[in-house]
Amino acid sequence: MKKLLFGILALGFMSACNSDNVSNQSEDATNKSESSSNVTGKRFCPSEEIRKQALQNNPELRQRYADLEANTEKFMNDLKLGKVLADGTVEIPVVVNVLYKTAAQNVSDARIAEQIAVLNADYGGSNSDVSKIPTEFQSVKAGDVKVRFKLSNTVRKATTKTSWTDNDAMKKASTGGIDATNPTNYFNIWVVGSMPTSQGEILGYATFPESAGLWNDGVVIAAPYFGKTGATSPFNLGRTATHEVGHYLNLRHIWGDANCGNDLVADTPTQTTSSSGKPTYPQYNTCSGTSRSIMFMNYMDYVDDAAMFMFSAGQKSRMQAVVASSGSRAGLRVY
Template identity: 85%
Template sequence: MKKLLFGILALGFMSACNSDNVSNQGEETANKSATASDLANRRSCPSEEIRKQTLQNNPELRQKYAAIEANTERFANAIKMGKVLADGTVEIPVVVNVLYNTSAQNVSDARIAEQIAVLNADYGGTNSDVNKIPTEFQSVKSGDVKVRFRLANTVRKSTTKTSWSTNDAMKKASSGGIDATNPTNYFNIWVVGSMGQVLGYATFPESAGLWNDGVVIAAPYFGKTGASSPFNLGRTATHEVGHYLNLRHIWGDANCGNDQVADTPTQTGANYNKPTYPVYNTCSGVSRSIMFMNYMDYVDDAAMFMFSAGQKTRMQAVVSSSGPRAGLRVL
């Protein structure tokens, strides 16, 4: 298990989301014989590389990042020592902003409700596939993260744009998008038609309250009904909301990287498709079974079904009364 290592120096170890360092099964590299079709069906989330670039260019956000990590460490240590109890369940108000070019991209109210239900199940630990968590990880599963989501409003806008990039244009009316609804007090999700191979991306807590704060998801991967397999169980949102609540990719976006969570096994890189348990990686000369079924890995929707207790603590620190997303608690 990894030792917690907080601080701004961790930024130097961030690498691109689309890392070629994928996990090994039986010590065999998983992507040696990947076909073009396989690569096209792999999850892609550039949240960490966008964050890295943003922090490099913005000293103020770097300071916020360092302060958030320090507060998270204090929060986690206080809980371990019994000096503080985590706050009760937080219900986060959600605004879904739908930008559509075709009727298929104009996701229905029912599909939005379906996605909110998936988030509540996954973060509440009541997902129907929670029983698939392997015995060796039962002792570190998160259970109820104590975060819930409530749809507050849906904003829809027709657009002539057929594709979007990750430059946040969808978040500004002046560039053809939809302005965020009070991002300090509301969690904004933008649903767009297409972002190429990108399924979604998110901002992290150091961006709390800024105009671009929130999550973007491509319509084919939003919700369940009508979504594109193998990302049709609503877990792209679960993954991206994890970033929004201060979780990094489980492999730390580096070969044997650090995701700042002590109870997730160190792994060589991302996992894809539907691995068969157990999968072993070797880091620092130690071979271990890895937690590829974690929501913060890159596996297919049907292959991810858990957070860890350490991840739960990080998320609770963010939404606590002293956390950077405390504003979400006031409504």
Template identity: 70%
Template sequence: MKKLLFGALALGLMFSCNNDNMSSQNEMDPATTPSVTAELNRNCFSEEIRQEDLQKSPELRQRFTELEANTEMFSKNTQLGKVLTDGTVEIPVVVNILYSNDAENLSDARIAEQIDVLNADYSGTNTDVSKIPTEFQSVKAGDVKIKFRLANTVRKATTTTSWVRDTMKKSSSGGIDATSPSNYLNIWIVGKVVSTDGRTILGYATFPESAGLWNDGVVIPAPYFGKTGAVTNFNLGRTATHEVGHYLNLRHIWGDAKCGDDLVADTPTQTSENYNTPSYPLYNRCSGKNRSVMFMNYMDYVNDAAMFMFSAGQKTRMQAVVASTGARSGLRVY
């Protein structure tokens, strides 16, 4: 188990979303794992962007420090029974669609379908929750007590077919400006997102230290949003579940480093990210002992059908963010 530490961890290290493929029942060393090019794998660069922004901005570094200090205090108070409300919030969502063809102009039904997936996954009522192994039943989150409600859909035709970081969030660059980012979760849907080194990105999000800023929110290309019409392996709406996790202050479960720390005590340390559809148990190589990893966690990189849980520790981190003292307290509470 990992200790709940933050200190200089995220400020002193530069992490990346790697491109490794886990293909056996023991996690492979990222240095020796072959690259997979024939099949699209989950890939996001939320943490990469976060680290770049933290390096550049003293204000964001201060926000980050306060965010993690508040999260640690909230966690301690929760353990002591000092958090008296049930913490339930409803997050109003604005979906901003930038489409260059009819396939990218997603239907209202598909958007509603994605909101339904978010509500099921975050309430622990997803139909595949029964797949959680007995080993992890004691630490499953159950109901995270965060709900989502579609508030508005904004559509805009564009000739841009491939987008780079945050350009879709500015009307001045052909995108759509965020709707009141302090009070709404903005999700931008585009045709394609590529990183500066040419990787196809399934999605990315800003973390809570960016709360209320012009670029705050989630970006997901149309092929990976919702269920009906989405591409194979990513057609259960879990890309949004993963990226909204970042928006609510969850890191990748492997801590974006070999045997890294995701700042959650009840998620087992794992060597690196996992891909495709592993079979349980999958063992890590971090402690010298055979210990199975929680690859079915929404914050790993497996296919949609292989991820179906948050942990209780992750729930606490998310609740800390939406609490009245949290960075995302501007989201509607009821």
């Protein structure tokens, strides 16, 4: 069983989100994915890397992080003991901020509605590919996470920028972006043209719940990977947003961003590193001398959109902890 690590001690186990590029000798030869022909090659999300740097530089944020994890563990333990009941379905109001230079980057209202629908299906457990969950993982599937999303407003702004980096410039009007709409009470998504880096093209990144209410709180997604219609294959089913919202609701990458790392969830099998492409079930990893099949189809792995289609029950509990009335993101609740 993976045990929850408190406070900043967990930071020692964090590494860059592109750790899938690291060769791992303990990985079984069977844990290989089909290669994908696409612009980015692999999914790339630097959320954990950005978080690590922010926590190192900000003592107040580190305290928020420690409080967040302590509250999450208490909520999950109380839930198991029946001392607390998970609240009903929480509807989160969403503001989509679109920064565009070309017509293609100015994603349509229909495409925004399409992305919201994908989020509601994936977090509601009603996604059309939920039937693909292997029998082995049926007993730990999340089903309905009890979180829904409702579009409140769309803000559009033309820009001369051809690309953006992960320095949050798109989140400030003073640097050519769009200021967040009341991030305590609204979930802000920024859609930008592209986010190229020397490590690869960023599909999206997110802040975690310790950033709740701060000016930069929310999710950023590159326009080619937002929604479905017109999006770039194999990341064209809206699952980049599903993945990034997972971070926003306190989920880590399933491999814990380290060799056989800890994602702080007990029912997700430990795996050596990220998966990519479209793996064929089962895939096996060896961690701590034990070989077992991995949950590569989890939304928090790095596989193609068509290959990810589930959260686990443990991940559901972590997300419910942050949207509960006592959680870090309680301000998002619509009463």
